[in-house]
Amino acid sequence: MLKTFLALKELIYPTTCAGCNLIGTQICNTCGENWLAAPKLNFIGKHKLYFVADYNPQSARIILSAKENTNKFCIDLLARCIARSIAFALPVSIWVQQITITTVPSSPAAIRRRGRDHISELANQVVKLLAKENIFATYIPILYLAKNIRDQSKLNSSQRAQNLSGAFSIKNCEIPKGDLFLIDDLVTTGASIQEGVRALANAKISITAVITACAVGRNSLIR
Numbered sequence: 001m002l003k004t005f006l007a008l009k010e011l012i013y014p015t016t017c018a019g020c021n022l023i024g025t026q027i028c029n030t031c032g033e034n035w036l037a038a039p040k041l042n043f044i045g046k047h048k049l050y051f052v053a054d055y056n057p058q059s060a061r062i063i064l065s066a067k068e069n070t071n072k073f074c075i076d077l078l079a080r081c082i083a084r085s086i087a088f089a090l091p092v093s094i095w096v097q098q099i100t101i102t103t104v105p106s107s108p109a110a111i112r113r114r115g116r117d118h119i120s121e122l123a124n125q126v127v128k129l130l131a132k133e134n135i136f137a138t139y140i141p142i143l144y145l146a147k148n149i150r151d152q153s154k155l156n157s158s159q160r161a162q163n164l165s166g167a168f169s170i171k172n173c174e175i176p177k178g179d180l181f182l183i184d185d186l187v188t189t190g191a192s193i194q195e196g197v198r199a200l201a202n203a204k205i206s207i208t209a210v211i212t213a214c215a216v217g218r219n220s221l222i223r
């Protein structure tokens with residue numbers, strides 16, 4: 001009975017690739033290759049950025065599905081990329097190190113619209129995935145949005161930087177020791193990451209590296 005129901009459901013709502021809509025799979029080989037690749041190293045200013053997937057229309061769809069549609073498969077894909085990149089970025093002496101993850105905060109408006117805090121949920125999932133690999137990290141949301149910002153999607157890179165200037169502040173929390181990774185799902189212009197790094201540096205907190213699931217090419221990043 002359940003089998004018949006599932007077959008019928010598959011006929012009406014066939015499984016499609018989260019990236020390109022190809023019928024018959026949750027992620028096709030072409031899209032999957034982008035998300036299963038080895039972590040890459042890039043730079044935002046002088047800060048190391050580790051990421052897995054290159055930004056393209058297919059990866060943009062996956063990020064949007066995770067962020068706005070709470071698509072579990074896509075959220076898991078993002079979390080796995082971030083966890084793999086952190087494991088890759090860690091120094092060899094991890095057993096003596098304390099590892100902390102912190103996030104680029106979402107705006108309260110975005111959290112209200114989504115009915116959940118996407119980036120915090122992602123960070124918690126990353127902590128769980130790392131624990132399975134015997135890497136024990138703590139998630140501390142150090143940054144918060146201290147001023148109202150405009151929706152970033154229609155802004156160019158200099159407008160984004162201006163929009164975000166002085167936007168983040170530090171919560172009254174314990175200053176992490178050891179390695180600190182600043183994570184986000186995607187980096188495009190690098191404006192929010194740079195603002196995050198600035199706010200942390202202002203409080204004398206330095207980061208080991210920036211980690212995102214997906215990133216645009218080297219030339220598009222703010223230097």
Ligand SMILES: [Zn+2]
Nearest residue numbers: 017020028031
């Ligand atoms: Zn695909």
